[in-house]
Amino acid sequence: MSNSCPLPRIGRHLLATRVILAPMAGVTDRPFRMLCRRLGAGLVVGEMVTSDPRLWHTRKSRLRMDHRGEPGPRSVQIAGGDAEMLAEAARLNAAMGAEIIDINMGCPAKKVCNKAAGSALLRDEVVVAKILQAVVAAVDIPVTLKIRTGWCADSNNGVRVARIAEDTGIQALAVHGRHRQQRYGGEAEYETIAAIKAAVGIPVFANGDIASPAKAARVLDYTGADAVMVGRAAQGNPWIFREIDHYLRHGQRLAPPSDKERAEALRDHLTALHDFYGRHLGVRIARKHLGWYLAGDDRFDDAGQHALRATFNGLESRHAQRRFIDELFRHDPAATPRRIARDVAPDGVCAA
Incomplete structure (x- = not known):
């Protein structure tokens, strides 16, 4: 059974659980990580x-x-199509404190693939091997x-690429199905992932x-x-990691977070965003995260x-924004949208 399997190891790093946060541009910044x-x-x-x-x-x-301030292991993902440049990027990031270097050959975005990077690299297995060899040789920390x-x-060709990865010294492989x-x-689909796991x-x-x-x-x-590596499902639901970990260890579902826990997490997240990005940018970036939290809050209908x-x-x-979070969990859900709109003025000044 899956819950009896040992925790995975990447080089000298033993992971604390079998649930990993996927890298997502515009999402997995330091506060969210x-x-x-x-x-x-x-x-x-x-x-x-x-x-x-x-x-x-x-x-x-x-x-x-x-x-800064993050516990290890600190994993940094780099993207590009030039082996020498990727190797130098790996060296520089290692010098700045990265403990794992992750190479992106999975991003499907046009602006990345048009530069022969991300998943576009999978079209040329010779280039894949050249890049992996160069990056692994450039650093003395694990490369994934x-x-x-x-x-x-x-x-x-995921199975062939996986074998190339293992042969060139890659120490762990994440596969999007x-x-x-x-x-x-x-x-x-998970058939290819199963075939890759059987091959390496x-x-x-x-x-x-x-x-x-x-x-x-x-x-x-x-x-x-x-x-497992979780991406979009973690947006607005960071509790999914402890819920999956608990289920894998005990075979039972963990109770969902209480309103008090949700409020505390949202306040902490807001504060971290404001401190990390600064007054103006932090307020703007908090808006998309709050939207994700609300999308997963079944206390409120679409309207x-x-x-x-x-x-x-x-x-x-x-x-x-902090006052908004306080009000969000203070009142009957049916009345909350009207009450917040009344009590927190649009210009950011709390109404009387």
């Missing part, structure tokens, strides 16, 4: 960073590479790889459509994977969620 780790993620992977150091002077890149099953339905042309549509001896992490503890257990049992998002998006101060 630290929250997910606190709530049960055994490993968190940072947002994708370009391998071109000439672009690291931007505020976005600097923030993506900021891992994230891939899809292939470029398209006619080119599901879709090929690139599927992007995030349709349903993920390094840890394999199953990714794609894992949105519940029961689904995580089924995927692990079916594929034989060493851990209520829409009204709450509209009110929150009109707030311009961290104080008003």
Whole structure:
């Protein structure tokens, strides 16, 4: 059974659980990574960073590479198509405190694939091998790889790429159960992940459509994977990590977080976003996270969620955003949208 399997290891790093936060651009920043780790993620992977150091002077890149205060192991994902540049990016990130380097060969975004990076690399296995060899040789910390099953339905070469990865010294492999042309549509398939796990001896992490503890257990049992990697299902629901971990260990569902726990997590997340990004950017970035939290809050219907998002998006101060969270859990859900709209003014000043 999946819950009896040992915890996976990446090099010298033994993961605390069998549930991993997937790297997601614009989502898995330092505040979110630290929250997910606190709530049960055994490993968190940072947002994708370009391998071109000439672009690291931007505020976005600097923030993506900021891992101050994070417990280990700190995993940094790099993306690009040039082996030498990726190797240098790995060296520089290791010097800045990265403890694991993850190579992105799974991103399906056009702006990434058009630069012969991300999942576009899966079309050329010779280039894949060259990149992996260069990065592994460049650093003395573990290097991991994230891939899809292939470029398209006619080119599901995930098993061959996995063998190349193992042969070149990659120490763990995350596999999203879709090929690139599927992007995030349709349903993920796990047959290829099972075949990859059977073909290699390094840890394999199953990714794609894992949105519940029961689904995580089924995927692990079916594929034989060493851990699951959760992406979109964690947006607005960071508790999913402890829920999956509990289910895998005990075979029982964990009670959902109480309103008090939810309120505390939202307050902590808001505060971390405000502190990390600064007064203005932190307020703006908090809006998308609050939208994800509301989308998963079954206390409110669609109209209520829409009204709450509209009110929150009109707030311009961290104080008003925190007041919003207080009000969100203070009153009867049916009255909450109207009450918040009345008590928290759109300009960010709390009404009397």
